Amino acid sequence: MxxxxxxxxxxxxxxxxxxKPVVNGAQSVGxxxxxxxxxxxICALQNISLTMEPSDRVGLVGINxxxxxxxxxxxxxxxxxxxGTVQIEGSVCPxxxxxxxxxxxxxxxxxxxLKCLYHGxxxxxxxxxxxSIKELSGLGEYFELPIRSYSAGMRSRLAMSLMSIxxxxxxxxxxxxxxxxxxxxxxxxxxxxxxxxxxSILVAASHSERVLRDWTDRLIWLEHGEILxxxxxxxxxxxxxxxxxxxx
Amino acid sequence: xEQCKYLMGTTLPLYNIIRRxxxxxxxxxxxxxxENASFYNRTKLGVLWIPLxxxxxxxxxxLVFGSKESLDQTQFFLYVLVGYSLWLFILETVTQSTTIxxxxxxxxxxxxxxxxxxxxxxxxxxxxxxxxxxxxLFLCALILSTDTVAISFLIYLPFLFIILLTSLGLSYLxxxxxxxxxxxxxxxxxxxxxxxxxxxxxxxxxxxxxGIRNILVTYNPVSYYLSIARQIFYxxxxxxxxxxxxxxxTLAICVSSYFCYLRTKDIVRNIS
Numbered sequence: 001m002x003x004x005x006x007x008x009x010x011x012x013x014x015x016x017x018x019x020k021p022v023v024n025g026a027q028s029v030g031x032x033x034x035x036x037x038x039x040x041x042i043c044a045l046q047n048i049s050l051t052m053e054p055s056d057r058v059g060l061v062g063i064n065x066x067x068x069x070x071x072x073x074x075x076x077x078x079x080x081x082x083x084g085t086v087q088i089e090g091s092v093c094p095x096x097x098x099x100x101x102x103x104x105x106x107x108x109x110x111x112x113x114l115k116c117l118y119h120g121x122x123x124x125x126x127x128x129x130x131x132s133i134k135e136l137s138g139l140g141e142y143f144e145l146p147i148r149s150y151s152a153g154m155r156s157r158l159a160m161s162l163m164s165i166x167x168x169x170x171x172x173x174x175x176x177x178x179x180x181x182x183x184x185x186x187x188x189x190x191x192x193x194x195x196x197x198x199x200s201i202l203v204a205a206s207h208s209e210r211v212l213r214d215w216t217d218r219l220i221w222l223e224h225g226e227i228l229x230x231x232x233x234x235x236x237x238x239x240x241x242x243x244x245x246x247x248x
Numbered sequence: 249x250e251q252c253k254y255l256m257g258t259t260l261p262l263y264n265i266i267r268r269x270x271x272x273x274x275x276x277x278x279x280x281x282x283e284n285a286s287f288y289n290r291t292k293l294g295v296l297w298i299p300l301x302x303x304x305x306x307x308x309x310x311l312v313f314g315s316k317e318s319l320d321q322t323q324f325f326l327y328v329l330v331g332y333s334l335w336l337f338i339l340e341t342v343t344q345s346t347t348i349x350x351x352x353x354x355x356x357x358x359x360x361x362x363x364x365x366x367x368x369x370x371x372x373x374x375x376x377x378x379x380x381x382x383x384x385l386f387l388c389a390l391i392l393s394t395d396t397v398a399i400s401f402l403i404y405l406p407f408l409f410i411i412l413l414t415s416l417g418l419s420y421l422x423x424x425x426x427x428x429x430x431x432x433x434x435x436x437x438x439x440x441x442x443x444x445x446x447x448x449x450x451x452x453x454x455x456x457x458x459g460i461r462n463i464l465v466t467y468n469p470v471s472y473y474l475s476i477a478r479q480i481f482y483x484x485x486x487x488x489x490x491x492x493x494x495x496x497x498t499l500a501i502c503v504s505s506y507f508c509y510l511r512t513k514d515i516v517r518n519i520s
Contacts (some may be wrong), residue, residue, distance in 0.1 A: 014519045016430055021319075039519075047286040049287050078357040094357055105289040110282055118359035146289065 002090035002169040002200040004052040004075060011074055014039040027244040031225040044070035045225045047084070052201050059216035059233065060205040061240050063247075068224040069174055072096070075203055076172045088199060093168025108139055108158050111147060119165050128139040129165060137161035163195050171199040173206075194232030195237035212237065276369060280376035298377050298383035306332045309450040327483045329388060331449040333381040334477045337411065338470060340374045342440045345419040346426040346433045349516050363513055370410050389481055396482050403480045411473065414498045415462055419504035420495055424508055427519050469497050 017040045030041045034041040035143045052058055060068040074148045075085060082223060112133045116126045134184040136159045147155060155186055156193035206212055212219065212233060219236035221229040229236045281295070288294045307328040314324045348370055349363075356366040380432040382404070390397045447470040453461045465471045472494040478484040479491075 012518060014515075073357075076357055077362070078354060079517055082515075096354070096358060101288040106282065106286045108342075114279060114282050115359075117282075118361070120360065123275065123278070175353050194299070 001082065002054050002089070004050070004089075004170065004201060004203075005046050005085075005087040006050050006074075006081075007085045008049045009045065009081040009086055010047040011044040011079055011081045013070075015042065016040075018051055029114070030065060045074070045081075045226055046201075048225075048227060049084075050220065050227065050230065052203070054106070054200045056214040056218060057202045058204070059219045060203065060222060061207070061210040061212070062222035062228075063244070067225040068100055068222055070225070071220075071222065072172050072174050072203065072205055080104070081101075088170070090169030091167075092170045092172060093166050093195075094172040095166070096172075096174045103146060103157075105135060105146050107146055108150070109134070109139070109141040111158070112143075112162060116165055117161050121165055122193070127135060133158075133161045136164060160192070163192060166195055168199060170201045170203070171196060173202070173204040209237065209241075260441045272368075274373070276372035277368065278377055282473050283373060295377075295380060300382045302381045303388075304332055305327070313450045323483060326388065326481060327452070327478060328391055328450050329385055330478050330481050330483060331447075331474050333378070333385050334411070334474055335444065335449045335470075336376055336381060337374060337378040337415065337448065338473070339440055339444070340377070341415040341418055342422060342443075343437055344370065345375070345422040346436055347426055348419070348423045350520065353517055363509075364511070367416060367419055370419065374415060377414065383420065385481075393482065400482070407476060407480055410495060410498050414473070414501055417498075417501040420505045420509055421501065424512055424516060427516055430504060443468075443470060447471055464486055472497065 014036070017035065030042075031045075032043040034043060037199060048067075048071065060071060061067050070079060072094075073086065076092055076096075077088070078094070083190060103114070106114075109130055112130055113126060116129055119122075121129055134140075136141065137160075139154060142150065142154060143158075147158065150158070183214055202215060204211070204215055217233055219226055219229075219231065219233045219240075221236050223239050229239060273442060284295050284298070288297055293300065308323065309328045309332065310321065310325040313328075314321050319384060348366060352366055352370075353363075356369070357364070359459070361369060386401065389400060423438060426436065446464050446467055447468055448461070449459065453465045458516050465475075472490050475484055475490045476494050
């Protein structure tokens with residue numbers, strides 16, 4: 001059974017204190033800062049309770065430092081909570097940055113091989129998958145060259161074609177969908193659709209209304225590490241946009 | 249456990265667990281090959297530069313520090329090569345473990361590895377380079393003393409298991425220490441330079457220099473691992489007490505590391 005349940009979950013980052021920290025004022029962006037001996041504690045999320053069930057398509061909105069990325073990292077198991085409980089059932093496929101871990105000196109083929117190895121593609125199936133990635137990327141002979149010789153668009157093509165090896169019950173995405181929009185081709189868009197529709201649960205943070213409306217139907221609005229609203233996208237997005245207009 | 253589905257074992261029957269661990273080990277070694285090769289991408293020899301540089305350095309140490317009074321030059325070369333090959337593995341364990349969590353945790357999570365998987369990935373990267381050095385070492389041993397290489401090879405396998413366990417445990421302990429006490433990172437790096445000279449890599453206690461060398465050999469844990477590696481290649485006489493002490497040190501490191509991991513695994517990812 002795939003599902004996500006958070007109950008009163010609070011998470012902090014701990015940074016080594018090089019000087020006495022200044023307490024974060026109410027007017028500033030970002031989470032509360034506390035002094036904890038040799039560390040500065042950034043209370044990124046506080047008392048978050050939420051449930052996500054199969055077929056949920058959830059978007060996260062909030063101004064910078066509101067806790068969107070922290071929540072995604074907790075769901076991706078990159079961060080731990082200091083209090084409360086987190087229950088995640090199902091395989092998680094985090095997509096924070098597809099180019100993460102690529103080696104500039106290695107060819108597109110070698111980088112794709114590494115991704116296949118890391119993502120559990122059977123060793124004997126790797127040559128076949130590599131040909132498929134090469135074809136999807138449309139890189140041609142560039143696939144055999146070191147990726148340091150690629151343009152940004154070419155890197156994006158390679159990164160997007162690597163989506164064909166990704167899979168997971170829960171897809172976690174942070175911003176990059178909109179960032180890649182300018183360079184993706186039709187095939188990459190299809191891959192993206194296939195990946196997202198194959199997942200049981202999608203959680204995506206984005207500042208793009210188009211991305212949120214295309215991919216999600218439920219929206220969680222975070223502010224200073226707390227959930228301000230959680231509900232249907234139309235309702236929450238309107239309230240959030242009104243709030244942003246007033247703030248600016 | 250789902251995140252490390254491919255790189256770690258799961259709760260399966262014993263046969264499947266062993267099969268999955270072997271499969272994961274092969275996968276990690278192939279990953280290590282690609283990642284190590286990326287550093288030598290512009291060269292013709294590629295990763296062969298790893299054993300070649302070890303070999304050249306061992307020859308230099310032999311020529312500079314070799315003493316005709318104790319071992320002959322050939323034996324001393326083997327003595328240095330065994331010691332230096334193992335020292336490189338120890339040095340990499342120490343110096344490359346100071347920033348694993350700080351710099352690689354996002355990469356790990358993006359590539360379906362949990363915290364243990366990340367440390368295993370780094371361990372196999374070190375192992376890959378060590379195996380290249382050991383390959384060159386066996387080649388030299390084959391040329392210099394043909395009759396004992398097969399036995400050495402058999403004894404090297406349990407020894408490899410011991411040093412892998414030690415390296416894994418030590419890696420987490422060092423990384424946790426540098427995470428909580430950032431100054432210790434520099435201290436560890438400086439200490440490792442001193443340790444090179446304070447360990448019997450290119451000198452032995454038999455070469456004189458009074459009691460200082462004996463004290464260093466007795467109280468420096470590295471010397472026990474160096475000694476048993478040399479016993480395997482018949483450069484030093486067999487001494488069971490050295491094996492017992494080395495295994496004892498390994499157990500102490502592994503137990504400390506295990507409890508440290510249990511108590512800290514939930515907090516280390518949130519420290520930056």
